[in-house]
Amino acid sequence: MPSLKELIKKQDLLSGGHRACAGCGATIIVRQVLLAAQYPVVVGASTGCLEVVTTIFPYTAWKVPFIHSAFENVAATIAGVETGYRALKEKGKIKEEIRFIAFGGDGGTYDIGLQALSGAIERGHRMLYICYNNQAYMNTGIQRSSATPYCAHTTTSPAGKVIPGKPQFRKDLTEIVIAHDIPYAAQASLAYWNDLTKKVQKALEVDGPSFINVLSVCPLGWGVPSDMTVEIARLAVETCFWPLYEYENGKYIINRKPREKKPIEEFLKKQNRFRHIFRHPDRDKIIARIQKEIDRRWERLLKRAG
Amino acid sequence: MIVARTGNEAMAEAMRQVNPDVVAAYPITPATEIVQIFSSFVHDGLVDTKFVAVESEHSAMSACIGAAAAGARVMTGTASQGLALMHEMLFIAAALRLPIVLCVVNRSLSAPINIHCDHSDTLASRDSGWIQIYTENSQEAYDSVIQAVKISERALLPVMVTIDGFIISHGMERIDILDDREVREYLGEPPKRPNLLDIDKPITMGPLDLQDYFFEHKRSEIEGMNTSLPHIEAVAREYKERFGRYYPVIDTYRIDDAEVAVMAMGSAAGTAKVVVDRMREKGKKVGLIRMRVVRPFPKNYLKELIQGFAAVGIMDRSDTLSTLGGHLYVETRAVLYRASHQPPIKNYIYGLGGRDISLEEIEEIFEEVLEIGKSGKVTEPVVYKGVRE
Structure with missing residues (x-):
């Protein structure tokens, strides 16, 4: 594992000057991932914020080969690139060791891209799929996805007079991916650069598919100040809203067990997407329900990690 | 060599002789037998092709796009609903100017679900930027698939070659097939294109293209189609000179x-x-x-x-x-x-x-x-x- 001092000496493969909002989690994640990569990489991205802010023609922020084709298919597209690579390498037309990384947002991964992701994992392509998960369709104007947490306000799950935000709890995509018997899967956070770096390096050594679900923070969509991205991301881990863990060769490893699990209220109250909860007549009941679900999922993870 | 082949077999045979780097395909209902015949060539070691058995036609075309963007020679096959499911990706393949060859068995689009022949499937894709060649019989289908590889690599446009569902796809005909060597000599190595695996010269493919450049890019794609006919005709002439069979536009x-x-x-x-x-x-x-x-x-x-x-x-x-x-x-x-x-x-x-x-x-x-x-x-x-x- 390289130290931070070593990492910052490496060339940044996502240049500055792209058009992401101040405080955007996605580009922080991409820079960390590319700095961590110990091989030359080819990157694919699904349609979404990341693709939009980094590739407005005639500019590109990518200093690595990059392809975007559509929204629901980055897993299939990068699988095609990887297959082309294997074919050409076998014929001696390519000499280099290259790795393949797909970036998809939660919409492109949890929802419309789930089938393509599942297929690519089942077929065993040597690719690292990274979901930069900001828990809604931010690019199109903050619509709910299946990654959006319970009660969060989005433009398609608004905090209304009768229904206070999203009525359902989040889908647990990491567990769905693990159910494929994938060689390596993990959850990570942009607030823990060393953990993310280690995971990316492990994933790129896997001779097969690997998946990292990285919680991103969208200041605009979450309603947090742009200088709070890292702090909010850290709170998500400290409250067990977003546990850091790995699934490697059939075993669960929890990378960070908070000594004292912070109450979820601390995470919720800092974000405008949950503001309506605190004004709701059933405020305490709602927060208790959220806490209960977080506890249930955390306990389940503890059990799985033995 | 004179052989008896169905249209499906004739197209699969052409694919075997082309020996593409990558084939990605999915058998939607109605499925085409072309790809399943081809996969037996893969599993029997008759081709070097990497066969990707994807989970939908949408992913089939997506993977073909990825592989072609990597510089590989790429082919696939589909019919009817599968082509409809690929629809979004057809436009992207053409606009990225990727030489992909698609064998299509013409069958009705649902509803009602039918599986038999008409041309509604490929004609619904006529504005997607693909060259379209409609063949009359198995011999022409076989020859056209080989020609399509050459055409797509010269015009830098994807090409679909079609046969009529059941009438040609399942009908056995007498056809004259070339030697593997002749086909491979004719096609040669694909010409080098800018590709994703050139890691020393990183390129960005499929960027966001707004009001200031989209029109010029679309115009250049249109020009690619407008100037593709001479490529099709040149390939037809070369094919006649080499192999004796001629198919005019x-x-x-x-x-x-x-x-x-x-x-x-x-x-x-x-x-x-x-x-x-x-x-x-x-x-x-x-x-x-x-x-x-x-x-x-x-x-x-x-x-x-x-x-x-x-x-x-x-x-x-x-x-x-x-x-x-x-x-x-x-x-x-x-x-x-x-x-x-x-x-x-x-x-x-x-x-x-x-x-x-x-x-x-x-x-x-x-x-x-x-x-x-x-x-x-x-x-x-x-x-x-x-x-x-």
């Missing part, structure tokens, strides 16, 4: 002294040729025009060709559901708008969902077109042949 049969002609695409053209012979025996001066290349639409050739007839009957195995008639009819009318002589034309929509068209029915069409040629009058411009109404 528009195929014609006994039109030199014909008073009237019928236009058709696909296998029905073969049936119509038999009718032409029969009618010629009776002294009737009729001929056939078969549209082989439909994208790019060979407007100048067609305009020249049909101006000389007293009347033309246009057979369409599809309808545009626009009140205008079938696809070929609508496009021919557009071409005729600028013609100095405009023969009366009539549209015969036939064979939807695999309904057979008989020699007698085609003869009726010819007789009617001869009448129109004499009278110069078309009472009902679009009719449906062989349907219970």
Whole structure:
């Protein structure tokens, strides 16, 4: 594992000057991932914020080969690139060791891209799929996805007079991916650069598919100040809203067990997407329900990690 | 070498000889046998191809795009609903100027679900930026698949080659296949293109392109299609010189002294040729025009060709559901708008969902077109042949 001092000496493969909002989690994640990569990489991205802010023609922020084709298919597209690579390498037309990384947002991964992701994992392509998960369709104007947490306000799950935000709890995509018997899967956070770096390096050594679900923070969509991205991301881990863990060769490893699990209220109250909860007549009941679900999922993870 | 092959087998055989780097495919209902035959070539070690058995046609075309963007030679196959599911990706493959060859078995689009032949599937994709070649029989399908590889790599556009579902795809025919060596020598190595695996020269493919550049990029893609016909013709000539078989952009049969002609695409053209012979025996001066290349639409050739007839009957195995008639009819009318002589034309929509068209029915069409040629009058411009109404 390289130290931070070593990492910052490496060339940044996502240049500055792209058009992401101040405080955007996605580009922080991409820079960390590319700095961590110990091989030359080819990157694919699904349609979404990341693709939009980094590739407005005639500019590109990518200093690595990059392809975007559509929204629901980055897993299939990068699988095609990887297959082309294997074919050409076998014929001696390519000499280099290259790795393949797909970036998809939660919409492109949890929802419309789930089938393509599942297929690519089942077929065993040597690719690292990274979901930069900001828990809604931010690019199109903050619509709910299946990654959006319970009660969060989005433009398609608004905090209304009768229904206070999203009525359902989040889908647990990491567990769905693990159910494929994938060689390596993990959850990570942009607030823990060393953990993310280690995971990316492990994933790129896997001779097969690997998946990292990285919680991103969208200041605009979450309603947090742009200088709070890292702090909010850290709170998500400290409250067990977003546990850091790995699934490697059939075993669960929890990378960070908070000594004292912070109450979820601390995470919720800092974000405008949950503001309506605190004004709701059933405020305490709602927060208790959220806490209960977080506890249930955390306990389940503890059990799985033995 | 003379062999007996179904249309599916003939196309799969051409794919085996091409020996592409990557094939990604999915067997939607109605599935095509082409890919399943090809996968047995892969598993028996007869090709070097990496076969990706994806989980949908959408992913099939997505993976083909990825592989082609990596610089690989890429082919796939589909039919009907599968082509419809690929629809979004067809446009992207063409706009990224990727040489991909797609073997399509023409079958009706749902609903109702049907699985038999008509041309509604590929004609619904006609504006996607793909070159489209409609073949008449297994021999032509085989030869056209090999030609398509060359055409796509020169024009930098994807190419779909079609055969009629069941009629050609499942019908056994006598075909002449080339030696593997001949095919591989003819195709050679694919020309080098900018690609994603050139890690020292990183490129960004598929960027966001707004009001300031999109139009220029789209215009250059349009120009790519506009200038693709000479590539198709050059490949047809080279193929004839090397292997003796020639396929023009528009195929014609006994039109030199014909008073009237019928236009058709696909296998029905073969049936119509038999009718032409029969009618010629009776002294009737009729001929056939078969549209082989439909994208790019060979407007100048067609305009020249049909101006000389007293009347033309246009057979369409599809309808545009626009009140205008079938696809070929609508496009021919557009071409005729600028013609100095405009023969009366009539549209015969036939064979939807695999309904057979008989020699007698085609003869009726010819007789009617001869009448129109004499009278110069078309009472009902679009009719449906062989349907219970």
